[in-house]
Amino acid sequence: MIINGFHPQEFEHPQLGPIIGRKRNEHVIQFRSIPYGHVAARFRHATLISELPPKQRTFTEYGHACPQAEQGMEPFGGPIPGTEKRQYDEFSCLNLTITAPVSVLKSENTHKIPVMVYVHGGGFTVGAHYGGPNDTTRMVTKACEDSRPIIVDLVDEAAKLNEDPCNFALYDQRLAFLWVKRFIAGFGGDINRITAFGESAGSSSLAFHLSSNVPLFDRAILQSGTASAISPKPLANKEGEYQALLRFCGIRVDDPQRLERLRAVPTAKIVEAASSINKAAFSPLADKSFFPIIPNYLNHAKIISDCSWIDAIITGDAVFEGYLFAHNLIDVRPEVFYQHVEDTFGAQNAKIILDVYEISRTMDQNLFWTRLCTLCGDVMFSLPCHILSKELWQSNKKQYRCILSLRNPFPGSFFSNVLGHHFVELIYQFMTFMERLPLQRQRDVCVGFVRRWTALAYGEEPWSQYTWVHEAVAVADSREGWVVRSRVKDLEVSAYDEGGQRRYGKWEALDEVFRSLGEKAPAAVEALSFPTLVTLGNK
Structure with a gap:
């Protein structure tokens, strides 16, 4: 039977009972917007939904997302044909979408497969578990074709402001993971092989959960977001x-x-x-009810390194993270920024930072703009990622490091043709835009994402580990595709890239300055982060 152009598929879940999903192709069934939490009132913690209402058994269409400002699709080349318009409701937005292989849903199947849970980004203000680039159908389909079936869950969390009780978004996410651990086995998932992955605020969210004390997943992929990037703030x-x-x-x-x-x-x-x-x-509230130790720039890497319930992590960043802020930083003048750095760090430390990033009082405004964006992105994303990677190699966890030097190939937006901007991986990692990508190499990069992420979910090595002896770095490159290099080799090769030589040395110089400040380091990091820098444009 075909309804509205798709095949509904009934499935008997051992705990939830009969439910109906949407058969996407011969390999994959998608259960859209299954509710996992009940929101009783605005600014109240949600409670777990353990039973589905008798009349809520069909999950072939997407439900509600958390109310938010509309997002354009220009960075992704415009809307995807057939994409449904989002509907919003603050009391029915705690949903997740499960994309599962047909084979594991058969009643005779007893083999459990790895589970991947994606937490979207959006600065804790925008984003949803559906629409845009986040459809996981092709990701799961490719895994099935490679004989590496996985189940992928997309989590939607309500992003709300805080009053005690607090940190609603993080508790909503925790609730989603607890729902997955309770019910995913009925979909054929292995509750002991859960890999969480996220980008930007989604990645920071996972870092926050790793800084808490409730075990939720076994492996993680942290892309462009740490507990330092959007650090918890005091009351x-x-x-x-x-x-x-x-x-x-x-x-x-x-x-x-x-x-x-x-x-x-x-x-x-x-x-x-x-x-x-x-x-x-x-940002979250720095509250002991969620964080036994409040993470900040100085300790965030050590907290995750000491987390006892995680065994493997991929950490990643992009080569020009700070381009995300370019539009808002255009009015900052070099002489104003120069004085700001001297006032914050003192003459000696200011000279180190300004010299490393080649910033002077009287430099060309446009060149300064580029270097300011580079520094801002490094402080917020690349440097914390680098520090986390170096800390993890001293633990017993498997650690893999990746850097994205991928171009946005779609004309028509502020991000068009930019190399390695923040969130660029969303163009590639879900294979959503395969028909839109103009080059075969770009489509190959998409497949590379799926195969490497799936390998981690299966407990295998996506590439060589990042260790003290061998600093292996996987680079997803617009020119070469996926390559694995040592740090030394990457410095040598990237010196000839249009994105410039990799900035490992600059990051380590920044870190040395920050750590020399002791307890004042987190405030110094804030002084070079976007929320502070954008205010300099008014001076």
Whole structure:
């Protein structure tokens, strides 16, 4: 039977009972927007859904996403044909989509396969488990064709502001992982082989979970996001955001009924407020209820290295992460930035930073803009990734390092033809844009992502480990495709790349300056991060 152009497929889950999914092809069935959590009220923690309502058994269409500002698809070459328009609802947005091989859903199957759980990025303000590049059908299909079947779950979490109880988004994500651990075996998944992967805020989320004390997954892929990139902030910072939200919504900050009044504010107003009161990413609250030790720049790598329930990690970044901020940093002048660095670090340390990144007071404005973006991206993404990789090699965990030097091939956006910008892997890793990619090498890179990520999920080596003896780095390159090099070789080869020589030495010089400041290091890192730098454009 065909309904609305697709084949519905009924499946008897041993715990959830009969459910209906969408058969995508001969290999794959997708169960879209299965609810995993119940939100009783705005700014309240969700509870696990352990039983599906009798009338909610069909999961062939996507449900609701968390309310947010609409995102354009220009960086991905425009909308994907057939993509459904997102629907939003704050009380029914805790959903996940399960993409599973047909073979493991058969009643006679007893073999359990690895599970991969993807947590999307978006600065804790935007993003959803469906739409755009995040369809995992082709990823699972390719794994089946390679005789390496996997199950992939896409998690949607509500991104909300904090009042005690707090950190709702992280608890929503934890709830999703707990749901997976409880029910994924019924879909043929192995609860002892769960690999979590994410990008940007999704990757930072996984780093936060690795900094907590609840075991959720066994392996992780952290791409362009750590617990340092969007570090937890103290209560005073979050209270400032809360009061700004109240004022934006026309509520007095001293009103005894302020929380109840805030709960009555229309959803659209809350979405508008989120964009107004925070121009960067929202961050978690530094609270011991979630973080036994509060992660920051100085300790985030050691905390993850000491995590007892993770055994293998891929850490990755892109060669020009800071281009993400280029549009907003265009008005910063070199003389203003130069003075800011001297005021923050003192003359001696400022000279080290400014010399390493070749920044002077009187340099060309456009060249300064490029170097400022490079420095900002390094501080927020590449440097913490590098430090985490070096810390992990001293642990008993398997550690793999990758760098993305891939070009955005799609015309028509601010990111067109940019090499290695933040989130560039979303063009490649799910194989979503295979028909849109103009070159066979780019399509081969997509396949390389799937095969390497799947290898990690199976407990195998995606490439040589990153160790003290052999600093092996996998580079996904627009010119050569996937290659594995030593650090020494990568420095030699990248010296001739248009993206410039790899900046390992610059990162280590920055780290030395930061660590020389002791407890002041996290504040110094903030001073060179986007939320602070963007304010310099007004001076």
